Amino acid sequence: MKAAVVFEKGSIPQYADFPPPEVKDNEILISVKAASIKNLDRARAGGNHYSTENQEHQPTVIGTDGAGYLQNGDKVYFFSKKGTVAEKAVADKKMIIPIPEKLDFSLAAALPNAIMGSAMALKFKAGLQPGNTVLINGATGITGKIAVQVARIYGAGKIIVTGRNEESLQSLLELGADEVISLRLEDDDCKQKIKEIHMETPIDIIIDYIWGHSVEVILSALKGDGTFSHKTKLITIGGMSGDIVQLSSQILRGTDIQISGSGLGSWTKEESHLLFSKIIPEMFQAATEGKIKMETQDVDIKNIETVWNAEIQSGKRLVIRI
Numbered sequence: 001m002k003a004a005v006v007f008e009k010g011s012i013p014q015y016a017d018f019p020p021p022e023v024k025d026n027e028i029l030i031s032v033k034a035a036s037i038k039n040l041d042r043a044r045a046g047g048n049h050y051s052t053e054n055q056e057h058q059p060t061v062i063g064t065d066g067a068g069y070l071q072n073g074d075k076v077y078f079f080s081k082k083g084t085v086a087e088k089a090v091a092d093k094k095m096i097i098p099i100p101e102k103l104d105f106s107l108a109a110a111l112p113n114a115i116m117g118s119a120m121a122l123k124f125k126a127g128l129q130p131g132n133t134v135l136i137n138g139a140t141g142i143t144g145k146i147a148v149q150v151a152r153i154y155g156a157g158k159i160i161v162t163g164r165n166e167e168s169l170q171s172l173l174e175l176g177a178d179e180v181i182s183l184r185l186e187d188d189d190c191k192q193k194i195k196e197i198h199m200e201t202p203i204d205i206i207i208d209y210i211w212g213h214s215v216e217v218i219l220s221a222l223k224g225d226g227t228f229s230h231k232t233k234l235i236t237i238g239g240m241s242g243d244i245v246q247l248s249s250q251i252l253r254g255t256d257i258q259i260s261g262s263g264l265g266s267w268t269k270e271e272s273h274l275l276f277s278k279i280i281p282e283m284f285q286a287a288t289e290g291k292i293k294m295e296t297q298d299v300d301i302k303n304i305e306t307v308w309n310a311e312i313q314s315g316k317r318l319v320i321r322i
Contacts (some may be wrong), residue, residue, distance in 0.1 A: 212242030
């Protein structure tokens with residue numbers, strides 16, 4: 001079969017012939033039609049992700065999820081550790097989700113990862129309740145945009161978004177955001193704006209995609225003054241602007257704030273089961289109803305080598321079509 005294969009650690013995937021996957025008792029064969037390429041896939045392909053750093057590299061088909069047909073013609077989304085950017089892939093029978101007939105394969109392939117990076121944090125780590133005020137830090141990325149829409153679907157009362165791209169920030173108002181804060185502001189100005197919002201409508205949840213200095217500014221803005229403070233949960237999902245922050249002990253002692261993360265390894269088995277059995281199917285349905293919007297940049301698998309290091313159009317998810 002044809003597939004996108006990394007033959008040497010750190011090399012660019014090549015469009016090449018590769019042995020079809022063996023199907024074990026608990027697995028099912030899928031004819032792949034689309035697979036999205038995410039930071040996770042690039043890191044795993046390069047052997048740089050924490051889930052692969054201790055593994056000895058072997059020629060490997062890239063990709064962790066995809067969308068395609070079962071042998072009976074059913075449309076499904078699937079997750080697989082055995083590679084997905086190929087004509088054929090195998091998946092655990094428990095790791096497949098039906099795709100609504102009206103939902104395009106590209107959107108079906110691209111959406112679930114962004115749902116994992118938004119809904120899991122909002123629903124399980126933050127425990128979002130209807131009416132909550134949510135601040136999404138670094139919301140101009142693909143997953144941040146989905147987080148805005150998911151937060152609205154889950155009933156958030158107010159959504160504040162931050163980011164550096166002014167045009168993208170303003171576009172988030174059309175997706176459901178109520179207020180925008182530019183991270184291009186001076187620290188004191190940014191801090192003051194967050195303080196004013198927090199006084200008017202106390203922030204219940206912070207979903208963070210970039211970590212780094214922006215989180216230091218946000219935490220400083222929420223710092224208590226020795227009186228009772230509002231309970232806020234900060235959930236970090238990414239570290240695009242730096243993996244380390246300076247955290248003041250005074251902030252933790254004087255503020256009712258809970259800090260945790262959401263990602264592979266942090267979810268319980270029960271939560272992971274609900275992701276496949278309930279959350280993604282609900283969001284697929286929301287997408288068919290126009291409640292979730294996401295743009296993709298589709299490229300044929302034959303062009304994988306050309307597109308791997310190419311700049312993707314802003315706000316779009318790269319999807320390889322097979």
